[in-house]
Each structure stands twice: as C-alpha cells, then as structure tokens.
Amino acid sequence: MPAHHPAPAEPAHQAAEPSANQAAEQPANQPANQPADQLLDQAAARLGAAGVPSPRVDAEILAAHVLGVPRGRLAAMAVAGSAVTAEQAEKLTDLVAERADRVPLQHLTGLAPFRHLELRVGPGVFIPRPETEQVAQVALDQLALMAAQRPASWRPRVIDLGTGSGALAAAIAAEHPSAEVHAVELSAQAVAWAELNLVPLGVALHQRDLREVPEEWESSFDLVVSNPPYIPAGMVPREEEVRVHDPELALYGGGADGLTMPHAVIAAAKRLLVPGGWFILEHAESQASVLAEHCRADESLTQVSTHQDLTGRDRATSAVTGAAADAGPVAEQDPALGVEEWRA
Ligand SMILES: C[S@@+](CC[C@H](N)C(=O)[O-])C[C@H]1O[C@@H](n2cnc3c(N)ncnc32)[C@H](O)[C@@H]1O
Numbered sequence: 059m060p061a062h063h064p065a066p067a068e069p070a071h072q073a074a075e076p077s078a079n080q081a082a083e084q085p086a087n088q089p090a091n092q093p094a095d096q097l098l099d100q101a102a103a104r105l106g107a108a109g110v111p112s113p114r115v116d117a118e119i120l121a122a123h124v125l126g127v128p129r130g131r132l133a134a135m136a137v138a139g140s141a142v143t144a145e146q147a148e149k150l151t152d153l154v155a156e157r158a159d160r161v162p163l164q165h166l167t168g169l170a171p172f173r174h175l176e177l178r179v180g181p182g183v184f185i186p187r188p189e190t191e192q193v194a195q196v197a198l199d200q201l202a203l204m205a206a207q208r209p210a211s212w213r214p215r216v217i218d219l220g221t222g223s224g225a226l227a228a229a230i231a232a233e234h235p236s237a238e239v240h241a242v243e244l245s246a247q248a249v250a251w252a253e254l255n256l257v258p259l260g261v262a263l264h265q266r267d268l269r270e271v272p273e274e275w276e277s278s279f280d281l282v283v284s285n286p287p288y289i290p291a292g293m294v295p296r297e298e299e300v301r302v303h304d305p306e307l308a309l310y311g312g313g314a315d316g317l318t319m320p321h322a323v324i325a326a327a328k329r330l331l332v333p334g335g336w337f338i339l340e341h342a343e344s345q346a347s348v349l350a351e352h353c354r355a356d357e358s359l360t361q362v363s364t365h366q367d368l369t370g371r372d373r374a375t376s377a378v379t380g381a382a383a384d385a386g387p388v389a390e391q392d393p394a395l396g397v398e399e400w401r402a
Contacts, residue, residue, distance in 0.1 A: 091141035097121065098136055101154045108158035116163050117154065123167045124150045160298040173229045178254040182247030184308035185299075186225035189367040190285050193340050193374050194229040196365050197283045200336050200376070201234050204280065213238055217275075217330060219268040219284040219323050220244075222308060224252035224261065226283045231259040240279075242268050245307050269322045271329045282327040282337035288345060290316035316342070320349060324377075328358060333380030338365070346372035353377045 098117050105113035122132045124146050142150075153166050162185055164170040170179045172186045173194060179185055201214055214237045218227035221241035231239040239261045243249050249265045256263050268286075288311035295301045295309065312318025320341055327337035341349055346364050353362040358379060365374040 091143055092147045093139060093141050094121070094132065095136040095139070097142060097147055097150060098132075101150060104154050104158055108160075110157060110160070116157055119163060120153045120157065120166060121150055124153065160302070162299040162303050165303065170223065170225075172223075172225045173233070175228055175232060175255075177223045177225060177228065178251055179223050180251060181303070182245070182305060183251040184222040184248070184304050186223055189373050190225055190340060191229070192365070192367050193283065193285060193338060194226055194233075196374065196376065197226070197230060197281060197338055198233050200338075201230070201237065201281060204336070205234075205236070212236070214280040215278060216240070216281045216283065217242065217279045219282060219326060220286045220308075220319070221252050221256070221263070222248050222285075224255040224263070226285060227252075227261045228255050228259055230283065231256070231261050237281075238262075240264060242266055244268070245305060247305070248308070268326055271326050276329050277332050279330045280332060280335050282323075282330055282335070283339075284323045284327075284337070285340040286319040286323045287311045288316045288320050288341050290314055315345070315348070317345060317348070320345065321352070324349075324353065324356075328356075328379055331379040335379045336376060337379070338374055338376040340374045343371040343373060346375065349375045 098114075098121055101117035101121065102114040105116050110116055118129050118132060121142075122129045125132060125135075125142060127135070156166055157163060164179050164185045165181060168178060168180055169176045170185050171177075173191050177186060197216075201216070204214065205212060214234070216227075216230050216234075216237045217240040218224075218230070219242050221227050221243045224241055227239050227241035230237055239259075240263075241252060241256055241261050242264050243252055244265070244267050246265065249263065252263055268284075287307065287309050289295065289309045291310060291312065291314055293316070295304070300309070310316065311320055320339055323339050324337070327335075327339075331337060339349075350362055350364055353359045353375060359377040360380070361376075361378040363376045364372045365376065367373040
C-alpha cells in the first residue's frame with residue numbers, strides 16, 4: 059500500500075446498542091449516547107445539503123461501517139430506538155464531513171462492491187463501476203461457452219489489461235475458478251491495492267505497461283478483458299469524486315478522442331490471444347461505433363460485437379482473433395444482457 063496513503067479503516071467494533079433511554083443515564087462528565095435514527099437523519103440532511111446524490115444511502119452505509127453492522131441491522135436499530143455511543147457518533151460525524159467534501163464513499167469505507175466481491179480500494183486506485191460488472195458478465199458467459207466446447211480439463215488463460223483494483227480479474231478468478239488469471243497494471247499505487255484483492259484469489263499480478271507485450275506471452279491467452287482509460291483529453295469529469303479522486307492515469311485515454319489506450323488494448327490483445335481467442339474492452343458510449351469500425355476494418359479480427367450496459371448504452375466491444383473458421387464459440391445475444399452482435 060502506498061506509504062503516504064492510510065490503510066482503509068478496519069470495520070468498527072460491534073455496536074453496543076444501548077437503548078435511547080440510556081442516553082439520559084450517562085454520567086454528567088461523559089458525552090451522551092445518541093439515538094441512531096436521529097443521527098442518521100442528521101447525516102442524511104448534511105449530505106443532501108452538500109449535494110451528494112444519494113444522501114440517505116450514503117449516511118446508512120457510513121453508519122453501518124462505523125458500527126460494524128450490516129445495513130439491514132442498522133435499519134432495525136433505528137426502528138427499535140437504539141442509541142450509538144458518543145465515540146461512534148463522533149466518528150460518523152467526521153466521515154459525513156469528509157463525504158460532504160465529496161471524498162468518495164468507497165475511500166471512506168475502504169471497500170467497493172463488485173459483483174459478489176468486496177474489493178479493497180482507496181486513494182491512488184480507480185473505483186470500479188457498475189457498468190464494468192456487465193463487462194465481467196459478458197466475459198464470463200463467453201468463457202462458459204468456450205469451456206463447453208473443450209475437454210473438462212481445459213484451463214483457460216485470461217488476462218486483464220489495466221486492472222486497477224483488480225475488479226475484472228478478481229471477478230473472473232472467483233466465478234470461473236478453473237481459469238488461470240493474470241492482471242497487468244502500470245501504476246504502483248494501484249498495484250498495491252490490486253495485490254490485496256488478487257493475491258488471495260491466486261491471480262498473477264504484473265506491474266508493467268500493457269502496451270509492451272513480452273515475447274513469451276504472445277499467442278498464449280484465450281481471453282483478454284480490459285476497462286482501459288478512455289476519457290478524451292480536455293474533457294473534465296462532472297463529478298468531483300471522479301475529477302479529484304480517481305487517478306489521471308486511470309481516466310484519460312490519450313488524444314482528442316481518448317482512444318489511444320483503447321487502440322493499444324486491441325493491439326495488445328491481438329498479440330496476446332491464440333487464434334480464435336476473444337477480447338472485450340469497455341469504452342464510452344460515444345466511442346462504440348468508431349471502435350467497432352476499427353475492429354471490422356481489421357482482417358485479423360472477426361465476430362465484432364457491441365455490448366450494452368444495463369441502461370441500454372453501447373459500452374463495450376468484443377471480437378475474435380483469427381479467421382471465422384478458427385474462432386471459438388461466441389456468446390449469443392441475450393436480451394437480458396442487451397448483447398448486440400455486429401453484422402457485416
Ligand atoms: C479505467 S481504470 C480501470 C481499472 C479497472 N480495470 C476497473 O475496471 O476498475 C484503467 C486502469 O488502467 C491503468 N493503466 C493506464 N495506463 C496503463 C498502461 N499503459 N499499462 C497498464 N495499465 C495502465 C490505470 O492505472 C488504471 O488502473
């Protein structure tokens with residue numbers, strides 16, 4: 059973990075859960091306990107006034123984090139009129155103040171949910187987004203299809219380019235345990251967080267530039283996944299959480315169209331994949347058609363597909379390396395996933 063960045067806070071101890079009445083029984087020289095529901099209302103009001111988009115949810119997540127209880131338990135405590143200690147109330151007030159300053163919620167809890175996982179995150183690493191969970195789903199579907207065509211002993215080699223916290227690599231390692239998963243990341247700060255998430259899952263993490271493919275990796279992977287940087291130069295993210303707290307290396311793709319890194323990922327994938335190998339990369343909606351055209355114009359690629367996120371936006375492109383006859387099976391359109399196959 060980067061030396062100047064504090065480790066994420068450990069979950070607080072179990073809440074003492076005194077009743078609200080106990081607040082009145084505190085000795086005069088000790089700060090009083092506070093009713094949980096009042097504290098939550100105050101926290102939500104403060105976050106709402108600061109313009110935080112989902113103030114009540116954030117207040118509940120922070121309170122649950124401070125108390126070391128699941129959110130459902132917190133709700134029960136609030137309804138039952140339970141109180142929290144003065145120390146817990148003070149800790150929550152401090153975290154709410156930081157959140158009101160638009161420090162990302164995930165930096166305050168030290169955790170980011172991603173599919174079935176809770177990833178360790180903090181300053182210096184990109185916070186995984188819900189749309190990337192969809193990219194993982196499409197990749198996992200593709201892996202399942204490929205596996206169905208191969209002997210049971212098949213152990214697919216998968217690589218995640220620009221892994222950040224390790225989100226895509228971790229999801230694939232956890233949900234397709236027979237895969238041998240590798241992850242590449244350039245930033246030393248991000249690698250420190252990725253290590254926490256990937257080592258326990260047996261993922262091989264490589265601190266290196268995704269644009270430089272070692273000779274021994276050429277034509278050796280079955281599947282490449284990537285959510286590379288893709289924001290065009292000169293564009294500024296609207297949300298302060300992103301603008302101030304996500305690392306620049308994770309955001310800007312290079313060039314006026316932001317496509318330098320997405321193109322680099324496609325170039326790397328072509329070298330990394332076996333014939334019939336499959337890659338997917340995430341991108342902005344506005345970049346979908348140009349990336350599909352780019353892949354379609356490449357004679358070494360086939361079965362170019364655009365994939366949509368849960369809100370119906372074109373947010374990922376996949377393709378198969380090698381001639382169509384060599385290609386492995388490709389995930390068919392699934393209406394639930396909004397997968398849209400490109401046709402020539
Ligand atoms: C948009 S973030 C995505 C992180 C992660 N895949 C996710 O979805 O949460 C892009 C990541 O690519 C990394 N990156 C940028 N340029 C790179 C390069 N040349 N080689 C390797 N990684 C790079 C960034 O540091 C960042 O972690």
